[in-house]
Amino acid sequence: MAQAMASRRGDRRRALILEAAIAVFMEEGYAGASMDRVVQRAGGSKTTLYRYFPSKADLFAAIxxxxxxxxxxxxxxxxxxxxxxxxxxxxxxxxxxxxxxxEPRSLALYRMVMGEGARFPDLGGVFFQQGPGRVATQLADYLRHYELGRATAPVELLAREFLSLVRADLHLRALLGVEIAGAEARSKAVSRAVTLFIAQYPCQE
Amino acid sequence: MAQAMASRRGDRRRALILEAAIAVFMEEGYAGASMDRVVQRAGGSKTTLYRYFPSKADLFAAIxxxxxxxxxxxxxxxxxxxxxxxxxxxxxxxxxxxxxxxEPRSLALYRMVMGEGARFPDLGGVFFQQGPGRVATQLADYLRHYELGRATAPVELLAREFLSLVRADLHLRALLGVEIAGAEARSKAVSRAVTLFIAQYPCQE
DNA sequence: ACTATACTGTACGGTACAGTACCAATACGG
DNA sequence: CCGTATTGGTACTGTACCGTACAGTATAGT
Incomplete structure (x- = not known):
């Protein structure tokens, strides 16, 4: 079929442009990234870019x-x-x-959502619900199944607390550009989080 | 003295411009904020703005x-x-x-430092050391004096963990524009953090 | 080979912005 | 009341960018 073939080719071009755009937006941020630089990096023409993404805002949403x-x-x-x-x-x-x-991609994503939250309302909410929120929900589901009786608080709260402990200040430091924690620091943060989380349960056993 | 008087007057103008600039940069971010808007809000002229802040980057640093x-x-x-x-x-x-x-001012500050960290190297490091880092150090100093024997980990680490627990996801949610926690949520987060922090010590006593 | 579709290259309009130049006005000190 | 420092107003330069127009080229199915 002609349409299927075209669609496949189109999908490839779209994906290539999108990948280039992600790189540019990650490096320069939304305001700093220019459509011309995306074209330059993707290697096509401006017309094609605007065929797939009618505006910079649409491209950003896709990213x-x-x-x-x-x-x-x-x-x-x-x-x-x-x-x-x-x-x-x-x-x-x-x-x-x-x-x-x-990961650099995650850090850039957080930065973009935070920075452009004002110009794109609902963006922060959707992102949180679909990103960090879902992770917390998954962990909460696991906790709910694992231990019913001896819970000291709602599992959703416990999950959020545990994840906060895991992030510790590593996430903040990375977002601020101070440093990205290495393997040892991550292991240490995780083990401390697990220790503290388990310590909240009554001592017996 | 003429010079002293002039200096005092100059300081006032500088402060007024700075306050207006803070408001504009908070609302629009670094890239979105224009020097013309700062002038419009401060109520002076562009010449005066550039007399006190030779460039947009200088103004940003002062902010x-x-x-x-x-x-x-x-x-x-x-x-x-x-x-x-x-x-x-x-x-x-x-x-x-x-x-x-x-506070809105703090949230905007975090957002700006995160967003413009690429264009202003060292900014993140200086900010972290002088902001969150100093708070953690203060808390660590207190912990060091308070309890020497029964510490389960270095006080610096304990302080960072406690503050992470206090932030929980409230800070992240606010930064992402999801919601700014109200008084009850804050009280709850604080009390849970204190509970969890103290629970890590051996049960006796 | 023919045709529809996807793509390239580039020039252009309109706009916004950082920073400068220049002159008039105003405030302040002696 | 005069002279000096500071400020206001604004027009201007150069540049960068978003989005569009248009004319031509490659690709793929029939």
Whole structure:
């Protein structure tokens, strides 16, 4: 079919442009990124860019959507294969979460959503619900199944607290451009978070 | 003296311009804020603006400096007057910290530093050291004096963990534009942080 | 080979912005 | 009341950018 073929070719061009745009927007931010630079990087022409993305705002929306999907994918995958004790599961989950969070793409995504929240209302809400919020919900679901009786607070709250502990100041430092924590610092943050989280339960046993 | 008088008058104009610039930069961000809008809001002329701030980057640096100073002031003050038990002190300190962190000015400051970190290297480092880093150091100093024997980890680490717990996801949600936590949510976050922090110590006693 | 569709290259309109030049007005000190 | 420093107003330069127009080229199915 002609249409199917065209669509496949079009999809490829679209994906190439989008990938180039992600790179440019990551480096320069929304305001700093120019459509001409995207074209230059993608290697096509301005006309084609505007065929797939009618405006800079549309391109930005597509970028955010793509990055969110890329970011949540590994965590979705990890959440399913949860087996073993509580500490081991929490450790594995937290490490995956932290690794994803500190990727350059994730950091750029957070920065863009924060910076352009004013010009794109609802963006922050959608992002939070579909990104960090969903991760917390997944962890809460696991906690709900694992331990019913001895919960000291609602599982949603417990999940959010644990994830905050995992982020610690590593996320903030990375976002501020101070430093991106290395492997040892991440391991330490995760183990401390698990320790503190488990310590909240009554001491017996 | 003529010079002293002139200097005083100049300082006032400078302060007025700076205040207007803070408002504009808070609303529009660095890239979105225009020097013309600053002039329009400050009510002077472009010439005067450029007399005090030779470039947009200089104006931005002055804004950051001012906001950091305004942000850390209340916490510096609070840190000195620490008296009472551990839980009470932690609660008071945390509440002050959280209130400051969720002020619109602080949120805008964080956003600006994060967003323009690429274009202004060292900015993130200086900000972190002088802002959040100093708060953590103050808390660590208090913890060091308060309890020597039964520490489970270095006080610097304990302080950072506690502050992370206080921030929880309230800071992130505010930065993303989801919502700014109200008084009840703040109280709850603080009390949960204190509870979890104290629970890490051995149960005896 | 023919045709529809996708693509390239580039020039252009309109706009916005950083920073400067220049002159008039005003405030302040002696 | 005069002279000096500071300020106001504004027009201007150069540049960068978003988005469009248009004329031509490659690709793929029939």
């Amino acid at each position: 955010i959507e793509t990055l969110v999907a890329q970011m949540t994918a590994p965590i979705d995958h990890r959440a399913v294969s949860a087996s073993g004790g509580l500490a081991a599961t929490l450790t594995a989950f937290a490490r995956t979460y932290l690794d994803v969070l500190l | 950051i400096e001012t906001l950091v100073a305004q942000m850390t002031a209340p916490i510096d003050h609070r840190a000195v007057s620490a008296s009472g038990g551990l839980a009470a002190t932690l609660t008071a300190f945390a509440r002050t910290y959280l209130d400051v962190l969720l």
